[in-house]
Amino acid sequence: MRGISNVPFRATAGAAQSSYAHTVSTASTSAGRRPRIAAFFDLDKTIIAKSSTLAFSRPFFDQGLINRRTVLKSSYAQFMFLLTAADHDQVERLRKHVTDMCTGWDVEQVKSIVHETLYDIVDPLVFAEAADLIAGHKARGHDVVIISASGIEMVEPIGQMLGVDHSIASRMRIEDGKYSGDVEFYCYGTEKVTAMNELAERQGYDLSQCFAYSDSITDLPMLEAVGHPTAVNPDRGLRKQASTHGWPVLSFTRPISMRDRLPAKSGTTVAASAAVGVGALAAGALTYTVLQRKRR
Numbered sequence: 001m002r003g004i005s006n007v008p009f010r011a012t013a014g015a016a017q018s019s020y021a022h023t024v025s026t027a028s029t030s031a032g033r034r035p036r037i038a039a040f041f042d043l044d045k046t047i048i049a050k051s052s053t054l055a056f057s058r059p060f061f062d063q064g065l066i067n068r069r070t071v072l073k074s075s076y077a078q079f080m081f082l083l084t085a086a087d088h089d090q091v092e093r094l095r096k097h098v099t100d101m102c103t104g105w106d107v108e109q110v111k112s113i114v115h116e117t118l119y120d121i122v123d124p125l126v127f128a129e130a131a132d133l134i135a136g137h138k139a140r141g142h143d144v145v146i147i148s149a150s151g152i153e154m155v156e157p158i159g160q161m162l163g164v165d166h167s168i169a170s171r172m173r174i175e176d177g178k179y180s181g182d183v184e185f186y187c188y189g190t191e192k193v194t195a196m197n198e199l200a201e202r203q204g205y206d207l208s209q210c211f212a213y214s215d216s217i218t219d220l221p222m223l224e225a226v227g228h229p230t231a232v233n234p235d236r237g238l239r240k241q242a243s244t245h246g247w248p249v250l251s252f253t254r255p256i257s258m259r260d261r262l263p264a265k266s267g268t269t270v271a272a273s274a275a276v277g278v279g280a281l282a283a284g285a286l287t288y289t290v291l292q293r294k295r296r
Contacts, residue, residue, distance in 0.1 A: 035206030038165075039137040040196060040222065041130070042214035043148035043155060046232045048125040049255040052150045052158060058121075063113050099172065102151075103181035107174055110153050118157050126162070127252035130232075134162060137211070143203065147195065147222065149188040166203075168195045192222045213250075217241065 044051050102110075134144050143165040148155045152169040159167035173182040187195060200207050208227040212219075217237030223229035231242040231249045242249050 035209060036143065036204045037141075037209050037211070038143040038145050038200070038203070038205045039134070039211040039213070040145045040147050040226065041134070041164075041212075042216065042219055042222070042232075043146055043150060043158065045215040046213055046252075047127060047130040047134075047146070047162070048122060048158070049127060050125055052122065052148065052154045060110075060113060063109065099179075099181055099183060102172060102179045105179050107153070107177055107179065114153055114157055118161060122158055122161065124257045125255050126257075128254040128256045129250070129252040131162070133213070133250075134164065138163070142211070143205070145196075145199065147187060147192050149186065166199060168192075168199065189218060190221045192219065193225045196222065196225055214238070223247070 041047055137144050144163075145166045145168065146155055146159045146162070146164050147168040149170055152167070152171050155169035156167045168187055170187045171184045173180040173184045185191070196207065199205070200210075207225055210226040211228040211230065212223050212226040213230050213232050214223060215231070215233045215235060215238065217235055220238065220241060223231070223238075223241075229245075229247050231238050231247055233252055234242055234249060239249065241247070
């Protein structure tokens with residue numbers, strides 16, 4: 001497995017990139033090289049069953065970073081996140097809640113808490129179907145990329161746990177080792193496509209041959225940027241778009257501990273272990289089916 005890429009994007013939150021639709025990378029084949037293929041996955045409600053950021057509210061409370069009132073507010077936000085479609089206004093409210101909550105936190109303490117509690121908090125939330133799909137892409141030689149509006153401090157360790165190749169996520173500005181409350185790069189909407197284009201340029205991906213998976217209408221630009229988009233547990237808006245475009249729709253319903261279902265060989269290569277044997281064959285068949293549906 002290649003090392004996780006901590007992609008150093010430095011975009012200002014909300015900075016529109018209106019040319020993203022015209023800058024999709026198409027890797028050159030003039031030198032006889034086959035373009036590489038990647039599968040881009042949203043994280044929350046696509047790979048895991050909850051908001052990755054809010055899922056850590058309890059350990060943050062236990063370590064004194066937040067009070068009981070904030071835990072209750074986070075629990076309510078998580079509840080609403082699960083019940084409703086994540087439209088633009090809801091995403092903005094969630095972003096404001098998280099940035100307000102994190103302002104002044106020590107960055108190294110947050111990383112330490114996430115590292116220590118990752119498997120207890122996130123491992124049981126991973127959709128079995130998502131793990132199989134990731135394993136299937138890796139078995140076919142595709143890179144796997146998590147691209148999420150959640151913070152890089154949560155997303156990158158989750159990516160390592162799943163054995164993905166690159167993680168792209170939002171970043172808060174850091175001053176004197178603490179979060180300032182300002183967002184340095186907001187990995188959301190068209191900014192996701194900007195990040196995908198930059199990564200494709202560096203890695204040699206042909207986005208017209210790549211895959212993307214998401215549950216939310218807010219990720220429509222991301223899905224439209226690749227040749228093989230798929231809606232996963234889609235909200236109403238995305239389901240309508242998937243029907244209009246003829247995109248495949250998948251339903252993930254089985255969050256289950258990776259450690260319970262797979263004989264993981266190491267703590268950071270769960271998905272790589274899943275790529276061995278029957279699990280990989282089934283997942284490869286699933287990705288083949290998705291591709292065939294798209295071609296019809």
